[in-house]
Amino acid sequence: MKKKILITDDDEGVQDIFKLIFERAGYDVSIYGEAVSIFANDFTNPDLFLLDRQLSGQDGLKVCKFLKNQPATKHIPVIIVSATPGIGELAQQAGADDFIEKPFQIKDLLSVVEKWI
């Protein structure tokens, strides 16, 4: 069975490449361009969350905190994606399990995901 990744990102180009990368690597991908659905719990639990900080008016870090505080989702690994240098510390403070900086090497992205999924 294919593992599921839930991705949040508001940039169309980035959404597209995430889809390409993970489908080629054999994952099932569901992509959200906004945070409303997440906060409303309008989704199926994936095997891993990949959250970009940029989320149309919401900071991905906030979404991370929300997910990690919910009993239903707090066990699911969360990886933060961001162009902010020093994102590592911020991600850790928000309760994320790992992070990756943009722009990234595809192989690095895949290996981080593989580590936690």
Place this chain on the structure above:
Amino acid sequence: MSDVETVEIKDEELFYFLNNLVGVIENKKIVRIWGTQRDLTPQKKAEKELAKSRKQHDFALAAGSVGTFVWNFITNKITWTKIQSGLYGMEEDSFDGNIETWFNFLHPDDVEYVKQAAKESVENNKDLAIEFRILWPDKSLHWIMCRANIFSDKEGKAIEMSGVNIDITERKLKEQIKEENEERFRALVQNSFDVITVFDNDGTITYQSDSLKRVLGYDAESRIGKNIFKDSIVHPDDLEIEKNLFQKCIETPYVYIRSEFRMKHNEDDYKIMEVGCINLANNSSIHGIIQFYRDVTERRMLEKQKEEFIGVASHELKTPVTSIKAYTQILYEIFKEKEDEYSADLLLKMEGQIDRLTTLIKDLLDVTKITEGQLTLKREEYDINELIKEVAGEMQVTTKKHKITLNLSKIPTVFGDRNKTSQVIINLLSNAIKYSPEANQVIISTKGSENEVTVCVQDFGIGITNEMQKKLFNRFFRVSDEVASTFSGLGLGLFISSEIVKNQNGHIWVESTPKAGATFCFSLPYK
């Protein structure tokens, strides 16, 4: 032969003689001379004395142009000397002696004052000492100083006033000019753009320019006597800076010291002030420490906005770059799967360019962070040789022309920021390649000593002059000679590299001869 005066010196005194001489000439030769001699010395001496005293007298009168007068109260007539006439611009003996005529010589505005003073002097039998203006017949204005005594008869009744007039026009003019100059400078200082404050050695304000009101909202008067150590209007967090500036200023007289700190506006928030200080304690007219303050709040805010903007912009740029990079990598995979080596290779090169773009964007962001003092570094253990192999491998892809040769010695691991150090190596390697277009090799080497590891990147390109070498690691510096300015780049790389190395307690330097290439080295301590 005629009379001749000669001088004979006898006992160091001069003697005058009148000589009557007769000579006898025989056969065109003087045979005998005889005559009489009369001693004129006493006569001459007397003449000399008289001339001397006359000269002194004339000189005394001419120097101060002192005229004398007598005003007889009984006849109510004034008599005066030739020089006095001169003081009034008149011919000798042209004054009719009437007191009313004399009052007409005065400047109209001074008449009342002089009449009053004269009256007081006479009534109280007091000496007169006044200054007034007179108008000459040619309408020119002159200043006269008058000193006079009152003479009374046996019954105490005033008979006459006798005194001197001195022309003090020149002195008055000089005073006027001096006052005008002082006025001018006072106006300049009071209206200066900057705030000017003068302190004495223990920090008490002895002068405060009016501009303080305009700049910081306080009345200048209210600050006089205040002390910067007790009544400072500086932001509490900046008090140390203010004290240090004052201290340093006192210790180095006649040297301009600069600083910056926040000062509280009377009716507003704190303003950022650019401050200049100079100790003029030995200057006789200032005798203190001068400080100049300029409000640079707006300027600093603008700079901060610019820096933040650059940070935001570079952040934004990373997103589309992320996508492009990913597409490139995916395409590379696809072509590799289809065994289309040619296309795959093109994409590899594309990726190299994207990495260059990413580096430029990262540099922009890093520079703003360095300026704001926010460059934070990780500490981890890593192997520099491994790092170099990795980086060199990635960079070799972007250049077919240059061979990156590795010359690595065995070295221990290093504690520091692997990511940031890799940035430095990338920067040095790409510079080496960029600035040696005619060469085909770049050598990177490592060497370990007792406390540190040294990494050197050598190229065989255009080289760097001694002058440029000094400025190389400055922010925004780009080599600007005719040849080098045709090369691309933001000019941030070396600045950032030098900051990264310095922040890890290392050193960075360059050795180069123009046209014979350059070797950039940096050292990092193991711990």
